[in-house]
Amino acid sequence: MNLQTLSKIATALVAPGKGILAADESSGTIKKRFDSINAESTEINRRNYREMLFTTNKVSQFISGIILFDETMRQNSNNGISLVETITNNGMIPGIKVDKGAKQLAGSTSETITEGLDGLRERMEEYNQLGAKFTKWRGVIEIGDCIPTQYCIKTNAHALARFAALSQEAGLVPIVEPEVLMDGTHDIDACMRVTETTLREVYYELGCQNVALEGTLLKPNMVLSGKNATDRAPKEEVAEKTLASLMNTVPSSVPGIVFLSGGQSDEEATVNLDSINKASKMTKAPWQLSFSYGRGLQAAPLKEWKGVESNAKAAQKSFYQRAEVTSAAREGTYSP
Numbered sequence: 001m002n003l004q005t006l007s008k009i010a011t012a013l014v015a016p017g018k019g020i021l022a023a024d025e026s027s028g029t030i031k032k033r034f035d036s037i038n039a040e041s042t043e044i045n046r047r048n049y050r051e052m053l054f055t056t057n058k059v060s061q062f063i064s065g066i067i068l069f070d071e072t073m074r075q076n077s078n079n080g081i082s083l084v085e086t087i088t089n090n091g092m093i094p095g096i097k098v099d100k101g102a103k104q105l106a107g108s109t110s111e112t113i114t115e116g117l118d119g120l121r122e123r124m125e126e127y128n129q130l131g132a133k134f135t136k137w138r139g140v141i142e143i144g145d146c147i148p149t150q151y152c153i154k155t156n157a158h159a160l161a162r163f164a165a166l167s168q169e170a171g172l173v174p175i176v177e178p179e180v181l182m183d184g185t186h187d188i189d190a191c192m193r194v195t196e197t198t199l200r201e202v203y204y205e206l207g208c209q210n211v212a213l214e215g216t217l218l219k220p221n222m223v224l225s226g227k228n229a230t231d232r233a234p235k236e237e238v239a240e241k242t243l244a245s246l247m248n249t250v251p252s253s254v255p256g257i258v259f260l261s262g263g264q265s266d267e268e269a270t271v272n273l274d275s276i277n278k279a280s281k282m283t284k285a286p287w288q289l290s291f292s293y294g295r296g297l298q299a300a301p302l303k304e305w306k307g308v309e310s311n312a313k314a315a316q317k318s319f320y321q322r323a324e325v326t327s328a329a330r331e332g333t334y335s336p
Helices: 003-013 027-035 043-054 083-089 120-130 150-169 188-208 235-249 266-283 295-305 309-330
Strands: 019-023 063-068 093-097 102-104 112-114 134-141 173-180 256-259 288-293
Touching: 003 063, 003 093, 003 134, 003 173, 003 256, 019 043, 019 295, 019 309, 027 043, 043 083, 043 295, 043 309, 063 083, 063 134, 083 093, 102 134, 112 134, 112 150, 120 150, 134 150, 150 173, 150 188, 173 188, 188 235, 235 266, 256 266, 266 288, 266 295, 266 309, 288 295, 288 309, 295 309
Parallel strands: 019 063, 019 288, 063 093, 093 134, 134 173, 256 288
Antiparallel strands: 102 112
16 A cells, blocks of 8 residues: 555545546446436446546546446447546546445344445455546445444444455555435434444544545535425535534544535535535635535436437536536535
8 A cells, every 4th residue: 555645646536626426326226317318228328328428528627536337447438448548538537336235234124234345355456457546335324213223333334444444455545435314304413413423433443444544535425404304404504514523523634525415406415515615614624525426417417418329419518517516516616
């Protein structure tokens, strides 16, 4: 592990005005997205859609890196160059999702543990050879009746730390993603409590496993009311409680925090990110506060594309616009 190199990559991923495109949807997830536009989810269609995003002119002004799915990591573009090389040639950093998804936690009927640690060292080595510079692993925490349990939080935090240690061993920057889902009717204070408990456990485990925080990034949820809450908290409260949770739990040696959009609408994710960055200037938060959005960047261009090649230019324009406004929000200068 070369900590100087890892730190340099982590810092580049959260460069001012820039954030990360999450294009790491599993085959099942992207099929649902394609179904919504009546497009068939074939390997060629998936390749064409993602290549369209990656080759959008000058989008690297706003996008620093792209998280890929295993299939995409191995695909070539239409001109025969690998998509990894295409991303690099367009001024962005390629990364890879390495977890195998959330599965039922043993002894629980409603909580999950993320799998994928078996064979991970060998997969990391291969991804490094394929050109990846960073990795991502997602743990899922749900708020509901009598959940989350400490058992669920501890097992997911331990897995996140094992992943991060293996990633750094392979010379790849780990993006640690403990997501507290916004599904449910809970209020924002419940989300804040669970988020803080989860983050404390994650950083305890990272310390136990000697992970160098300077060579990592955190991808957390914002602190939000449940999606189905009767009285959802406004953006100002989201910013206040998100920043308070992070200040209480995340060490200042972490270079940056890249928020997930997590089921928020495009506009909600943008407005909340903007509000957090505006407030952070007052609190003097020690980290870069950026984004790692999937749907928040892709929903609009996907609708424009519709699975039709002749719509590619219009879809690229839509993607560029989403990246531009999200970049403004990342700087706290967004205006609807």
